[in-house]
Every structure is written in structure tokens, then in C-alpha cells.
Amino acid sequence: MLTWEFPPRIVGGIARHCEGLAKALAHLGHEVHVFTLDFPGAPDYEEMNGVKVYRTVTELGHPNFLTWALLFNHFLEKRLGSVSQQVKFDVVHVHDWLSAPAGVSFKYGVKKPLVLTVHSTEIGRAQGLHTPDSRAIDGMEWWATYEANKVIVTSGSMKGEICGHFNLPDDKIRIIPNAIDSTNYHASIDRESIRRRYGIGSNEKLVLCVGRLVPQKGIEHLIHAVPNIVWRHPEAKIVIVGEGWLKGHLEYLARSSGHGWKIRFTGFLPDSEMIALMTSADVLVVPSIYEPFGIVALEGMAAGVPVVASYIGGLAEVVEHDRTGILVYSKNPESIAWGVDRVLSDPGHSHWLTENARKMIQKTYSWEGIAKKTLEVYKEVK
Amino acid sequence: MSQEVPEEFRLLCMLHNIGAIKLERSLSVQEICEWTAMETSSIELHLQKLVELGYVQPIEAEATGRYHLTPDGIRKVLSLYS
Numbered sequence: 001m002l003t004w005e006f007p008p009r010i011v012g013g014i015a016r017h018c019e020g021l022a023k024a025l026a027h028l029g030h031e032v033h034v035f036t037l038d039f040p041g042a043p044d045y046e047e048m049n050g051v052k053v054y055r056t057v058t059e060l061g062h063p064n065f066l067t068w069a070l071l072f073n074h075f076l077e078k079r080l081g082s083v084s085q086q087v088k089f090d091v092v093h094v095h096d097w098l099s100a101p102a103g104v105s106f107k108y109g110v111k112k113p114l115v116l117t118v119h120s121t122e123i124g125r126a127q128g129l130h131t132p133d134s135r136a137i138d139g140m141e142w143w144a145t146y147e148a149n150k151v152i153v154t155s156g157s158m159k160g161e162i163c164g165h166f167n168l169p170d171d172k173i174r175i176i177p178n179a180i181d182s183t184n185y186h187a188s189i190d191r192e193s194i195r196r197r198y199g200i201g202s203n204e205k206l207v208l209c210v211g212r213l214v215p216q217k218g219i220e221h222l223i224h225a226v227p228n229i230v231w232r233h234p235e236a237k238i239v240i241v242g243e244g245w246l247k248g249h250l251e252y253l254a255r256s257s258g259h260g261w262k263i264r265f266t267g268f269l270p271d272s273e274m275i276a277l278m279t280s281a282d283v284l285v286v287p288s289i290y291e292p293f294g295i296v297a298l299e300g301m302a303a304g305v306p307v308v309a310s311y312i313g314g315l316a317e318v319v320e321h322d323r324t325g326i327l328v329y330s331k332n333p334e335s336i337a338w339g340v341d342r343v344l345s346d347p348g349h350s351h352w353l354t355e356n357a358r359k360m361i362q363k364t365y366s367w368e369g370i371a372k373k374t375l376e377v378y379k380e381v382k
Numbered sequence: 383m384s385q386e387v388p389e390e391f392r393l394l395c396m397l398h399n400i401g402a403i404k405l406e407r408s409l410s411v412q413e414i415c416e417w418t419a420m421e422t423s424s425i426e427l428h429l430q431k432l433v434e435l436g437y438v439q440p441i442e443a444e445a446t447g448r449y450h451l452t453p454d455g456i457r458k459v460l461s462l463y464s
Contacts, residue, residue: 009456040456059401063399063417068399
């Protein structure tokens, strides 16, 4: 498995996906080797729950992101080549374009099949192709899907996107959703104490949002919804967890909303703290404008918090409206405020939503199930 | 990554991509100038802000300061690219 992020080098969903999948495959008795990039304090090689993890130092650098990505691929390929002297691999599985060059070289070098998981696309992330680098990344994404023997996507929405944009044949693509380890969400926590840490009183409502602070997450629309939310629920406070380059702008929007004191930005939180906060929340809002899957919605469901999510992309497939959560119109603060009100005004209905959501996760989104589906794809390409 | 990314975060990304992610690969302002073709005064200003934000660690032991990203700085860069 090749990935540019793997714990503890972790920001987005790719690291968590690769970790969950790799561990589940190993648990099923398969030998899994993960090649990734180094991170301060993490060892060059370690075994994590039966998964062999190789962290590679990129010994050459360049200020340009694309050039750097091609350079780190060279070092990934070198490490992969070295390990393959001792290990006989059956398939190479690449996650997104970032590690595709090393994967494609390996495919031809050792004549083994290549599987690619497309987690998102440049045209979706950037909401268009606005720069030469963006166009080049788009080209590399197309090339990776062309070279792969099979392409995995996490939602029907993503399948439609890459079939259309890259002209991929339908039968080359398999949909395998993301998953989560729901046992991580069963820890007993002191709810009141956690809420106090974030300034939430016992009579107040915690409206939580977790996501990278970038435009595609639509957090500005939640901030625009705050006056309406607070008008209906004066006891509501909003906590926004995550990092990203849009942070300064979002903080400015929060201050300008007239309710700045009700909105708190926590920055990056470690997983354990994030889970504790999610478990303590009264509602989780996922206001994304582009979301190929939306694992944060699953995390909220596993934590037992009612989820209000945009009716877009993978979110619309993960959340069943008014059964496992509430779907609202994307980029629409009025609709977001309506969804939050729907949850906060009717605790009985909210409880019913969370119970349905928990059952749905156990049935559909376990890592073991997802690993078995991935193995079927490996068998198809062998 | 969007064109609207603030200049100090562009510098953070460049430091990451050059490889200044640990003590032994830290860079002086002069070296950063040569890599990035940015003005010394701008680099110093941006570095000061990035240090305050906890994304960059200054190494003061030598006559000229050297800088490298912290783990939070690396996560910040990944959040810009993901």
C-alpha cells in the first residue's frame, strides 16, 4: 500500500482509511506492507497491529509542491524496490495521485497489478482547475486511473465524477465505502467535564463542526447560519475543530457575525480528544460543498451524536434523511439552521436518529467488511 | 491549493517541500532566500508569525538562526494540500 499520509502523519481521511484498511487486511491473515513518508518522532520502520510500515525520508526537496511530490515518489520507489528484493508482493494499492508515480513504476517493474483508490479529485477539491499545477495534477489523476487495473472509489457520487471527467469505463470502477472502527467511540467519558473545557455550560447546547478549514468544507455557511441558530436556540454555542489556510478568514467571519463569543475555534485536536468532544456534542454539522465520502458524518454517528449534513456527494449516500440524520441544502445557511433546529428542538426524534445511525454503521461500515470487498478487487486483478 | 493562501502559509509549504521538517535539516534565512527567491525582510516577517503560531521552530544556538517545521506545521501543510 502506498500513501503519502499514514499515522502519525495524519490530517485528512486518507491516513485513517489506509490505517483501517491495512489493519483489517492484516487481521484477516494477509501480509500488508505500507510505504509512506516520514514524520518527526515516528520510526523509519515499525509493525502496527501486524502491518509493516516503512517511512521514507525525502532526501531532496523543492519549493514547488508538484516537483516535491515527484521527488518523494522517487524515494518511495527506491524503498519499495529495496524491500521487494526480500518480499514477493501480489498487488500494489495506491491511494490518490500523490503516490501514483511510484505505484505505476512498480507495476511495470515487478509486473504486478495496480489498484488505485481515488479519494477525491483536483477538480473537486479546487472547485475547478485554476492553475497550471492544478491542471498537471488533474492530468496525473487521469493517468493514474488509466494505468490502474481497477479503480476503487468510496461513493456512487465519486464514481459518477471520475467516469465523467476521466472517461473511465464503468466496469473498471468498484465502489467500496469508507469505514470506521466504532469500538473507538465506546469509551466512557465525563461529558460535563469535556464540555466545560470548551466553555459549554450544563444548560447550553454544543453545536460541533469538525473539518479542515478550507473552502470545500463549507464552514463559512455554518458561520452565516449562527445568527439564525442562536435566535432559535439562545443556549447554543458552536465549536469548530480543525486546521487550514482559511482559518483567519473564518475567524473574521465569526467576529463579524455579531455572535463571535459563541463561536470557538480549537485548531487541530488529537483523535482521542476529538472523539470525546464528538461524544459530548448535541449536534454535529457537516456543511461541506464538496465531499466524495464524508467520513466525519460516520464518526459522528458512531459517537452517537445527531448529524446534520449537506445534501451533496457521498454525504447524501451516507446519511438517510430523517432516518439516520438530517440532510440540508449545501451553501444554504437558512437550511443549515433549520437542520440544527430540527435536532435541538426534538430530543426524542434526535435519539431515534442516532439509534438508527449506530445500527446502520455496524451493518454497513465495518473495516472487516470493507477489507473483504477490497480483497475481492485484488482477486479480480490478479 | 488556492491562490488565496496567505503568503506566510505559502512560505510554510515551501519550507516543507524543501525538506526543513526536522532539526538536522533546518535552514537559515539566507538559505530560505536562495530557495524561495523571496525578500529577506518578508521571510523574517513570515517566519516570526509562523513561530508565533507554533508551526515553525527556531534554532537559536548558532550565530544565525535556523528554522524547521514542527509536527503542527507539517499537519498544517497537509491540510493545505489535502
